[in-house]
Amino acid sequence: MPTPKTTSLRRTRRSSDDLRNQILSAASELFLRDGYANTSIDAVIEKVGGSKRAIYSHFGGKDDLFAAMMANLSESALQAIASAEEKVAGDDVRVSLTKFARAVMRILMDPRTVALYRLIVSESARMPDLAEVFLANGPRRAASALAQLLQRYADAGALTISSAEEAAEHFIGMLRDDVYLEVLLGVRAPLGEKARNARVTQVVDIFLDGTLARRRPSVR
Amino acid sequence: MPTPKTTSLRRTRRSSDDLRNQILSAASELFLRDGYANTSIDAVIEKVGGSKRAIYSHFGGKDDLFAAMMANLSESALQAIASAEEKVAGDDVRVSLTKFARAVMRILMDPRTVALYRLIVSESARMPDLAEVFLANGPRRAASALAQLLQRYADAGALTISSAEEAAEHFIGMLRDDVYLEVLLGVRAPLGEKARNARVTQVVDIFLDGTLARRRPSVR
DNA sequence: GTCTATATTGCGATAGAC
DNA sequence: GTCTATCGCAATATAGAC
Numbered sequence: 022m023p024t025p026k027t028t029s030l031r032r033t034r035r036s037s038d039d040l041r042n043q044i045l046s047a048a049s050e051l052f053l054r055d056g057y058a059n060t061s062i063d064a065v066i067e068k069v070g071g072s073k074r075a076i077y078s079h080f081g082g083k084d085d086l087f088a089a090m091m092a093n094l095s096e097s098a099l100q101a102i103a104s105a106e107e108k109v110a111g112d113d114v115r116v117s118l119t120k121f122a123r124a125v126m127r128i129l130m131d132p133r134t135v136a137l138y139r140l141i142v143s144e145s146a147r148m149p150d151l152a153e154v155f156l157a158n159g160p161r162r163a164a165s166a167l168a169q170l171l172q173r174y175a176d177a178g179a180l181t182i183s184s185a186e187e188a189a190e191h192f193i194g195m196l197r198d199d200v201y202l203e204v205l206l207g208v209r210a211p212l213g214e215k216a217r218n219a220r221v222t223q224v225v226d227i228f229l230d231g232t233l234a235r236r237r238p239s240v241r
Numbered sequence: 242m243p244t245p246k247t248t249s250l251r252r253t254r255r256s257s258d259d260l261r262n263q264i265l266s267a268a269s270e271l272f273l274r275d276g277y278a279n280t281s282i283d284a285v286i287e288k289v290g291g292s293k294r295a296i297y298s299h300f301g302g303k304d305d306l307f308a309a310m311m312a313n314l315s316e317s318a319l320q321a322i323a324s325a326e327e328k329v330a331g332d333d334v335r336v337s338l339t340k341f342a343r344a345v346m347r348i349l350m351d352p353r354t355v356a357l358y359r360l361i362v363s364e365s366a367r368m369p370d371l372a373e374v375f376l377a378n379g380p381r382r383a384a385s386a387l388a389q390l391l392q393r394y395a396d397a398g399a400l401t402i403s404s405a406e407e408a409a410e411h412f413i414g415m416l417r418d419d420v421y422l423e424v425l426l427g428v429r430a431p432l433g434e435k436a437r438n439a440r441v442t443q444v445v446d447i448f449l450d451g452t453l454a455r456r457r458p459s460v461r
Numbered sequence: 462g463t464c465t466a467t468a469t470t471g472c473g474a475t476a477g478a479c
Numbered sequence: 480g481t482c483t484a485t486c487g488c489a490a491t492a493t494a495g496a497c
Contacts, residue, residue: 037484040258056366058278061467072486073469083468143363147428148274152426160419187443191415198414199380206372223407228447281495297497465496475486 043069048090053136097156106166122221130211162188195224268310273356319378321348326386342441350431384409415444
């Protein structure tokens with residue numbers, strides 16, 4: 022059978038949901054690559070096939086298509102962050118931080134994340150809600166997860182930090198340094214796993230040897 | 242007296258240089274505020290007065306006007322960085338780093354820098370040279386100045402660092418953390434002097450207590 | 462002023478779902 | 480067969496570069 026029955030409710034030639042998803046997918050690719058202003062409705066429709074009308078009946082307009090796409094993207098981004106949070110189960114501070122940092126670096130250097138980051142910076146002025154959603158689901162979420170981790174170690178006497186929140190922000194800042202800026206600006210390819218891990222080790226060393234309590238010469 | 246229309250080279254009322262500078266100034270303001278696509282030639286002309294013809298004869302087109310404006314801006318940015326480099330004359334590591342970091346933070350949080358940063362991220366895909374010029378005059382220059390400073394202290398035995406370059410990048414990364422991202426996205430106002438200095442102290446403490454040689458319990 | 466690009470809408474035709 | 484979403488194409492409107 023060419024068309025195995027759709028388990029869902031109605032239309033099937035290319036079900037309404039399929040069309041919607043295909044539009045979202047094509048729009049993501051183009052918006053992420055070329056930005057909002059340089060992506061035309063025609064270009065999206067050319068990738069998907071069909072009529073421009075489909076976009077307007079499904080989404081309402083270009084702005085709404087863009088918003089829908091960003092909402093869609095934030096879901097997958099959120100899942101990535103959530104999986105990173107689970108990686109911090111190690112007992113040793115250095116091991117925990119390293120795991121966390123590697124996960125963050127992997128997400129940061131993902132080409133999709135890079136493009137999303139760039140798009141957010143470009144368009145947040147036009148759509149303020151965009152920035153809020155992105156910050157809440159991405160950076161703030163990662164920072165507060167890390168802050169909790171740091172606080173636990175601080176309570177256990179392994180770390181000496183004045184503010185877990187700020188320390189977490191600084192730690193993540195170290196991961197997202199000039200190298201990341203260069204990736205963001207497209208003058209350098211995203212770091213591969215080996216290079217990422219090397220930088221993570223550097224960062225963890227700098228960070229930890231400043232916050233490790235020195236009373237107990239334990240872990241080293 | 243019927244004003245003889247000077248068809249080409251000579252201009253009288255407003256000197257050619259003045260007009261050029263006024264155009265650049267108006268263009269800077271608009272481009273920085275609204276971005277490339279959302280700034281129209283008409284809007285620039287409206288601010289300056291005169292005819293659209295002026296822009297095309299002076300610059301050639303919108304792209305060229307934009308490029309000229311960016312080149313113009315990078316000069317002042319360069320001066321700011323250069324002034325930061327001079328501030329590192331202190332003898333004590335902590336004092337030197339603090340001075341340097343305060344200067345960097347002041348530049349970073351300058352609304353003009355923020356707008357420039359945002360514009361670079363938005364447009365570097367369209368104009369790759371932009372990113373190179375910006376990186377060379379800004380971030381890379383600051384990082385390498387800091388790296389030299391760090392290396393001096395390392396040579397003197399005050400710091401233990403494996404790579405001065407990378408350490409410098411991480412240090413600056415700590416300064417440009419999530420808080421800066423929020424400023425960049427416009428959801429938070431740039432930090433005032435007091436808040437900046439507080440963060441600088443945090444960053445220097447984290448950084449130094451990890452890189453200070455512990456053999457000699459000297460400086461602390 | 463001219464011309465191109467592009468967002469947005471109008472509407473008859475069509476092809477599956479029911 | 481009817482119904483409805485989609486299609487294809489044309490038309491409108493506006494902005495903005497030149």
